[in-house]
Amino acid sequence: MESAHQVFDQMSKRNEYAFPWNSLISGYAELGQYEDALALYFQMEEEGVEPDRFTFPRALKASAGIGSIHVGQAVHRDVVRKGFGNDVFVLNALIDMYAKCGDIVKARRVFDSIACKDNISWNSMLTGYIRHGLLAGALQVFRGMIQEGFEPDSVTISTILSSFCSLKTAAQIHGWVLRRGIEWNTSVVNAMIVVYSNLGKLDGASWLFQRMPERDIVSWNSIISGHSKNPEALLYFEQMVRSCTSPDSITFVAILSACAHLGLVKDGERLFWLMRKKYGIDPRMEHYACMINLYGRAGLIDEAFNVIVERMEFEAGPTVWGAMLYACSVHGNIQIGEIAGQKLFELEPDNQHNFELLMKIYSNAGRAEDAERVRKLMLDRGL
Numbered sequence: 280m281e282s283a284h285q286v287f288d289q290m291s292k293r294n295e296y297a298f299p300w301n302s303l304i305s306g307y308a309e310l311g312q313y314e315d316a317l318a319l320y321f322q323m324e325e326e327g328v329e330p331d332r333f334t335f336p337r338a339l340k341a342s343a344g345i346g347s348i349h350v351g352q353a354v355h356r357d358v359v360r361k362g363f364g365n366d367v368f369v370l371n372a373l374i375d376m377y378a379k380c381g382d383i384v385k386a387r388r389v390f391d392s393i394a395c396k397d398n399i400s401w402n403s404m405l406t407g408y409i410r411h412g413l414l415a416g417a418l419q420v421f422r423g424m425i426q427e428g429f430e431p432d433s434v435t436i437s438t439i440l441s442s443f444c445s446l447k448t449a450a451q452i453h454g455w456v457l458r459r460g461i462e463w464n465t466s467v468v469n470a471m472i473v474v475y476s477n478l479g480k481l482d483g484a485s486w487l488f489q490r491m492p493e494r495d496i497v498s499w500n501s502i503i504s505g506h507s508k509n510p511e512a513l514l515y516f517e518q519m520v521r522s523c524t525s526p527d528s529i530t531f532v533a534i535l536s537a538c539a540h541l542g543l544v545k546d547g548e549r550l551f552w553l554m555r556k557k558y559g560i561d562p563r564m565e566h567y568a569c570m571i572n573l574y575g576r577a578g579l580i581d582e583a584f585n586v587i588v589e590r591m592e593f594e595a596g597p598t599v600w601g602a603m604l605y606a607c608s609v610h611g612n613i614q615i616g617e618i619a620g621q622k623l624f625e626l627e628p629d630n631q632h633n634f635e636l637l638m639k640i641y642s643n644a645g646r647a648e649d650a651e652r653v654r655k656l657m658l659d660r661g662l
Contacts, residue, residue: 297323297331304337313344324357332363336372343379351376371399378407387416396427402435409442418448425455433464440470449474463490469497476505485511499524504533512537513546528560535569539576547573567591568598575606584615597626601633608636616640624656631662 300323307316320338323330335358342351355373363369370393377386390396390404401424408417417439424431431439440452449471456467468491475484488494488502499519506512516534519526526534531554538547551570554560567586574583583606587595600622607616620637627633634657641650 297328297334300328301331301333301337304334304341308337308341308344311344313341316341317345317350320354330357330361332366332368335363335369339369339372339376343376346380348377348380348382351380365394367393367395367397367400371397371403374400374403374407378403378410381411383407383411383413383416396429398424398429398432401427401429402432405431405435406438409438412442414442414448417442421452433466436464437466437470440467440474446478446480449478463492465491465493465495465498469495469501472498472501472505476501481505481509481511494522494524496524496527496530500527500529500533503530503537507533507537508540509537510541512541513543516550526554526558528554528563528566531560532565532569535566535573539569539572542577544573544577544579562592564593564596564598567595568602571599571602571606575602575609578610580606580610580612580615584618595622597623597630600626604633604636608639611640611643613640613644613646620653628660629662631657634662 300319304316304319304323307313307319317338320330320334320341323334335354338354339351342348342354351373354376358364358366358369358373370389373389374386377383377389386404386407390400393400401420405417405420405424408414408420421431421439436452436456440449453471456471468487472484472487475481475487484502484505488498491498499515503512503515503519506515512534516526516530519530531550534550535547538544538550547570551562551566554566555562567590570586571583574580574586583603587599587603591599600619604616604619604623606612607619616637617640620633620640623630623633634653638650638653638657641647641653
C-alpha cells in the first residue's frame with residue numbers, strides 16, 4: 280500500500296475524477312486499515328473531489344470496520360447531499376454499516392426505503408438480524424425475499440441455520456433448500472449437520488454427511504462434534520484420517536471432548552500425543568481443558584492437576600480451572616478443589632457458579648462453616 284500511495288501522490292490529475300481515490304480507499308479498507316481509508320475519504324472531500332457511487336460503499340465499510348456509527352452517519356449525510364440517496368448499491372452498504380455498528384433499527388429503515396431491492400439488499404438485512412440474534416426479524420426477511428423471488432446465498436442460509444436451532448425452523452429451511460436443488464452445497468450441508476446434531480437428531484446428521492458429494496474440514500469437524508457423546512466420534516475420526524483429510528486444532532477439541540464424555544482415557548492420551556507429534560499442532564487452552572475433563576470425569580484428579588502444574592506451557596485460564604473445579608465437585612476432592620476455586624475467584628470474580636461448586640464440595644464433606652464462608656464471600660461481591 281505504501282508504494283500505491285506514493286504513485287497516488289505523484290499523480291498530477293488525481294483530483295479530476297474519483298477513480299484514483301476510490302482505488303486507494305478500497306485498498307486500505309480491504310487490508311483492514313480503516314482509519315487510513317477514512318482519512319483519505321475526508322481528504323478527498325477537503326480537496327474538492329466529487330465522490331461517485333463507488334466511493335461511499337468503501338467509506339461505509341471502513342466506518343463499520345472501526346465500529347463508528349458517528350462517522351457512518353457523516354458519510355450517510357454526504358450520500359444524501361451528493362444525490363445518491365436512491366442508489367441501491369450505496370443503500371446496501373448503508374444497511375451493512377448500520378447493522379455492524381449496532382443500530383439495526385436504522386439498518387431496517389434504510390432497507391425499507393429501497394424501492395427496488397436486489398439480492399444484496401435482502402441478504403444484508405437478513406445477515407444484520409442474524410448478527411443481532413433477532414430470529415423473528417431474520418425469518419420475516421427470509422420469507423419476504425423468497426416471496427419476492429430472491430434467493431438467499433449459501434453463506435446466508437448456512438448462517439441462519441447455524442444461528443437458530445428450532446427444529447421447526449430448520450425443517451422449513453431444509454425443505455426450501457431441497458426444493459431449490461442446492462441441498463448438496465457444502466456450506467449448507469455443514470450447517471444442517473450442526474443443526475440436526477444440536478437437536479439430537481444424529482441419524483439425520485449422519486444421513487446428510489454420508490451422502491455429501493464433497494466434504495471439507497468443517498464437514499468432518501461438524502460430524503465429530505455432533506457425536507461428542509457417542510462412540511461413533513472415534514469412527515468418524517478414523518474415517519477422516521483414512522480419507523487423507525488432516526485434522527486441525529478444532530478436530531482435536533471435538534475428539535478429545537468425546538473421549539472425556541465416553542471415559543476413554545487411553546484413547547484421549549493417544550490422540551493428544553498424535554496431535555502434537557504427528558500433526559504438529561500445539562495444544563491451546565481448549566485442548567488442555569479437554570484433558571482436565573478427560574482425567575477429571577474418570578476420577579483421576581491428581582493426573583488432571585498434574586497437567587496444569589507440570590505440562591502446560593502457559594498459565595491456565597478459566598476453562599481449565601473450571602474443568603478442574605467441576606471434577607473436584609463430582610469426586611469430592613477438597614484440597615485441589617480449594618486451589619481451583621481460589622484461582623477462579625481471581626480470574627472470574629463475577630461467576631456465581633464457581634462459588635456454588637466450592638460450596639457444594641464443602642457441604643458434601645460436612646464442612647458447613649467453610650461453605651458459609653464462601654457464601655458470604657459470594658454475597659459480598661454482589662452475587
